[in-house]
Amino acid sequence: xxxxxxxxxxxxxxxxxxxxxxxxxxxxxxxxxxxxxxxxxxxxxxxxxxxxxxxxxxxxxxxxxxxxxxxxxxxxxxxxxxxxxxxxxxxxxxxxxxxxxxxxxxxxxxxxxxxxxxxxxxxxxxxxxxxxxxxxxxxxxxxxxxxxxxxxxxxxxxxxxxxxxxxxxxxxxxxxxxxxxxxxxxxxxxxxxxxxxxxxxxxxxxxxxxxxxxxxxxxxxxxxxxxxxxxxxxxxxxxxxxxxxxxxxxxxxxxxxxxxxxxxxxxxxxxxxxxxxxxxxxxxxxxxxxxxxxxxxxxxxxxxxxxxxxxxxxxxxxxxxxxxxxxxxxxxxxxx
Amino acid sequence: xxxxxxxxxxxxxxxxxxxxxxxxxxxxxxxxxxxxxxxxxxxxxxxxxxxxxxxxxxxxxxxxxxxxxxxxxxxxxxxxxxxxxxxxxxxxxxxxxxxxxxxxxxxxxxxxxxxxxxxxxxxxxxxxxxxxxxxxxxxxxxxxxxxxxxxxxxxxxxxxxxxxxxxxxxxxxxxxxxxxxxxxxxxxxxxxxxxxxxxxxxxxxxxxxxxxxxxxxxxxxxxxxxxxxxxxxxxxxxxxxxxxxxxxxxxxxx
Ligand SMILES: Nc1ncnc2c1ncn2[C@@H]1O[C@H](COP(=O)(O)OP(=O)(O)O)[C@@H](O)[C@H]1O
Ligand SMILES: [Mg+2]
Numbered sequence: 001x002x003x004x005x006x007x008x009x010x011x012x013x014x015x016x017x018x019x020x021x022x023x024x025x026x027x028x029x030x031x032x033x034x035x036x037x038x039x040x041x042x043x044x045x046x047x048x049x050x051x052x053x054x055x056x057x058x059x060x061x062x063x064x065x066x067x068x069x070x071x072x073x074x075x076x077x078x079x080x081x082x083x084x085x086x087x088x089x090x091x092x093x094x095x096x097x098x099x100x101x102x103x104x105x106x107x108x109x110x111x112x113x114x115x116x117x118x119x120x121x122x123x124x125x126x127x128x129x130x131x132x133x134x135x136x137x138x139x140x141x142x143x144x145x146x147x148x149x150x151x152x153x154x155x156x157x158x159x160x161x162x163x164x165x166x167x168x169x170x171x172x173x174x175x176x177x178x179x180x181x182x183x184x185x186x187x188x189x190x191x192x193x194x195x196x197x198x199x200x201x202x203x204x205x206x207x208x209x210x211x212x213x214x215x216x217x218x219x220x221x222x223x224x225x226x227x228x229x230x231x232x233x234x235x236x237x238x239x240x241x242x243x244x245x246x247x248x249x250x251x252x253x254x255x256x257x258x259x260x261x262x263x264x265x266x267x268x269x270x271x272x273x274x275x276x277x278x279x280x281x282x283x284x285x286x287x288x289x290x291x292x293x294x295x296x297x298x299x300x301x302x303x304x305x306x307x308x309x310x311x312x313x314x315x316x317x318x319x320x321x322x323x324x325x326x327x328x329x330x331x332x333x334x335x336x
Numbered sequence: 337x338x339x340x341x342x343x344x345x346x347x348x349x350x351x352x353x354x355x356x357x358x359x360x361x362x363x364x365x366x367x368x369x370x371x372x373x374x375x376x377x378x379x380x381x382x383x384x385x386x387x388x389x390x391x392x393x394x395x396x397x398x399x400x401x402x403x404x405x406x407x408x409x410x411x412x413x414x415x416x417x418x419x420x421x422x423x424x425x426x427x428x429x430x431x432x433x434x435x436x437x438x439x440x441x442x443x444x445x446x447x448x449x450x451x452x453x454x455x456x457x458x459x460x461x462x463x464x465x466x467x468x469x470x471x472x473x474x475x476x477x478x479x480x481x482x483x484x485x486x487x488x489x490x491x492x493x494x495x496x497x498x499x500x501x502x503x504x505x506x507x508x509x510x511x512x513x514x515x516x517x518x519x520x521x522x523x524x525x526x527x528x529x530x531x532x533x534x535x536x537x538x539x540x541x542x543x544x545x546x547x548x549x550x551x552x553x554x555x556x557x558x559x560x561x562x563x564x565x566x567x568x569x570x571x572x573x574x575x576x577x578x579x580x581x582x583x584x585x586x587x588x589x590x
Contacts, residue, residue: 195450195451195452196450196451198453199449199450199451199452199453199454200437200438200441200446200447200448200449200450200454201447201448201449201450202450203430203434203437203438203447203454204438204442204447204448206427206429206430207427207430207438210427210428210429210430211425211426211427211428213389213425214421214425214426214427216408216409216410216413217387217409217413217418217419217421217425217496218413218438218439218442218447218496218500219410219413219414219418219442219443219500220410220442220447221410222410225448228448
């Protein structure tokens, strides 16, 4: 093997960039196509589809710290709730009802919540880490409950009336504007996250999950890197929370709950950790399943979801997307 | 005396057993030192104390005259103190190419970049290819580490250390587990190291030690019992006793 000249490697780098951009374009097209199909097939269910989009942002955010970095957390809804309350509070108490301003404040609130929970959660490892994360979401829930002057407490924060997007598109009763707003947001986040997970920083994060001691021996700071990822994750979850506040025009304590945290983790495991597609597929499958099964059998739907989850964990431990991707990769290798 | 690396009266015990007992070593740029000693002598513990992976109960570690005893392992690596592990520590799901690229990016302070794949960085690709080729890993560059042979993982462990361009390099049995046919690659890589780099190598293969080192330190039961020329080490009675008829003896009989 000869060492490539700089000309060789430069040209292979550009062609490589082209090859690697293609999955991103495909990913964007798939999300857009699914969104359009959803719009056409379920025009009366756009509120649910928007809720799925908001939760997808939460699950993507969870995937960043759990799937890519290996941090165990059952408190991720704290970041989502921070975004929801951030967006809701600036609208209700400060009169900033521009949807982009609300989104911006939601993202900032989420990032700050990410910074705080990151610094706390990363002080421990394994089970203690999990317990800390649970403590955080319970604390956040309690703070929001007590500060009812700001948050509306258990009644929820109502009276959120976002302005029209660009002054043109009102948030209508059918939820069309909210849906398009949400899908565009999801696609933008997806494109940014694809960049991040493939960047040197993303590679460092994967390294930390696989062997933190080796990362330190390379001279990289494990906790510094993880806190950064937590902040990014908080921004993404905050965007999801803000979307939820803008689209439903109310923020409830359930957006800061342990239940939502746990459900997000279930969705991630269902779809497959450590892949953005896994997070999206897990969210879609779980929430669609929840909607269909709970309508058909409101008493036993949780049992059925439980059975589905057990089946996935036992027979497809890499999750739905991970299993399919591994199957295709194996086939490609065999045929090559 | 311009020591690039110095250890003063380092001590550590596990459950009452002194595993490192008052060890002092000084190395100058360009030194090639072999640290030998029977199994359990405390060689790996010594490396862990020096790198900051373990805390000493007493003593100091100095790099370029600066006391780094209070710094953590990451900060010491950034000051040029790099180690390899006796039992490989690699990322099982990542490729050799990704490993080496990450080491290069880290060395250059670019590992925090959040946009653009390292594959689009021509200079990184070029250096990565060169390092992998030095250690005969080019054909495996894109395989996942958990799919490649242990001997080649050992070579990658060394590749990472080289990619970091250290000032002081501590190698913990780099040839252990590498097939005889490939130890030549290690020797070649060691021979090509920058002349001003200080290297301390723990190694059991005495042939390798004698070709590599200009100075041998022998550790037994946590204490330095010999520090001098390789040729004198085999004649030293304490060294012979410590080994009780293993390599040192065999070597002198040969
Ligand atoms: N973390 C630890 N806890 C307790 N004992 C240890 C630990 N690490 C090493 N030891 C003991 O210290 C001694 C030296 O070990 P080590 O430094 O690995 O030796 P070497 O590398 O020379 O073979 C051994 O007796 C080993 O059992
Ligand atoms: Mg050892």
